[in-house]
Amino acid sequence: MHYDLIVVGGGIVGLGHAWAAAKQGHTVAVFDNNSRAEGASIRNFGMVWPIGQPEGTQRAISLRSRFLWQELGAVAGFPVQECGSLHLAHHDDELAVLQEFAASTAGDGLDIELVTPEQIAALTPSANPNGLTGGLYSRSELRVTPPTAISSVSAHLADAHNVQFHFNTPITKVDSGLVTGSNGKTWTAERIVIATGAYFQHLFPEAHAAERLKLCKLQMMLTDSQPIGWNLGPHIASGLTLRHYPSFQGCPSLADVKQRIANDSPELDRYGIHVMASQADNGGLILGDSHEYGDDIEPTDKAEIDTLMIQELQKIMTVPTWNITRRWHGLYAKHPSQMCFVREVRPEVLVVNGFGGNGMTLALAFSESIINRWHKSAQWEVLHGSN
Structure with missing residues (x-):
């Protein structure tokens, strides 16, 4: 199957990219090693935490994410509390x-x-x-319940945007325009995002090592x-x-x-x-x-x-x-010195990682910015019905 975007990793960073692309009409697939997201995205306080972000760009991203969480909670049907x-x-x-x-x-x-x-x-x-x-x-702070929020977002993306979720599907190799699963099956895409969080040793470990994650x-x-x-x-x-x-x-x-x-x-x-x-x-x-x-x-x-x-x-x-x-x-x-990092490890293949404990606070807006920049750099062909 061919998609506009393939995302490897079903946590909040991966879902943020999938949602941003799907809202622009792109076809999207998300791959995850497990039967559901099981990493840091469901093992946290559920705090959207602008007060912890330094003023400037990072604060602005957190406040944009705050708005996006409210939008996402409304359309996906999970509670987003303005608790402060x-x-x-x-x-x-x-x-x-x-x-x-x-x-x-x-x-x-x-x-x-x-x-x-x-x-x-x-x-x-x-x-x-x-x-x-x-x-x-x-x-300024919000509260979500992480397992509820992540599962609700995944369901919403599948139901409302036809995002294809491939759970229990480890990806073992990524090239430009192509991902390969552990079963030898392949899928193709115009662009690929690798958002595997703490499990970065499995794909492009050298890129992560260079960032001293x-x-x-x-x-x-x-x-x-x-x-x-x-x-x-x-x-x-x-x-x-x-x-x-x-x-x-x-x-x-x-x-x-x-x-x-x-x-x-x-x-x-x-x-x-x-x-x-x-x-x-x-x-x-x-x-x-x-x-x-x-x-x-x-x-x-x-x-x-x-x-x-x-x-x-x-x-x-x-x-x-x-x-x-x-x-x-x-x-x-x-990441030891930055909010996170983005690296193009192959043409049209991005690794996005290193948010530390700020993924719930920053990921939605940061992912949106990545997809918007990609979209503006070269208009994607929307491949409806091409799968």
Whole structure:
């Protein structure tokens, strides 16, 4: 069969390219090794997180993705909640960072405000009032439930745009205009996108190695359903999170936060722990997370990491139940110095990878930009009925 676009990889980056091309009337096929998406796209908080993106191009991409998530949720029939986010400060240096961020241009494009402990209590029932000095509330963040969203997007693309999904179909070789499956079958296309995330060793590993991509493993948990009627409200982030996202790097007081944590809790730095919470559609709380890179990654999870995360979460949050019903880990590929990378590894074959933990936040708009540039560079022939 021949398509306008073949996408290898059924996660959010691959689906973003498939959706953008299908909306322009192109014929599209998506190939995935498994019976459904099983990688980082379904193993995350479900946070669309503009507040974590540095101002400028990356922030603009995140805000465009925010709009696209709302559009996609409406047409594909899955919930996209405008929940916002709330960074809690339980130390003076954390509050200083939030104040500096709010006063600078770093928050441009976001709908943010500093909030008092009293205002925080009205936003969420979860904030631990002990030692709470204030917070930063942003209305810009969204919430989706990852497995629900990814499966709904795939179904919508198949039903509304006739995107052909080839699950359980590992692609073992890619040339210009041609992909070959592990069963020896071939498919052809005008253009091909490789979006395999953490599983980049299987296709064009040399291109990924040249970008010095590194794997990151994160551990996460899900609590039992909270009582009916109890709602987390916005995504919750602690002061630990300030040292993780680049949007806060220009705040002078961040050095004090980092030094205090390094002195008092070096184990948090060792495992890259910063704690956040989001509410899943079953009422439970998604909790995390940790970051182990490269040679530090082991196939088994560490109970110590889960214990540390719960301890830190309980310092900033009070919730009806902390009973953990699920534990898992995810893997993603992170570029060491850029938002992501795009490389043409064969004529009309692009590798798109390296979003790190920002795939849900950036992928839809970034994929749209790739498809738009491709479309403008040479008008694709729409091959309706040519399969």
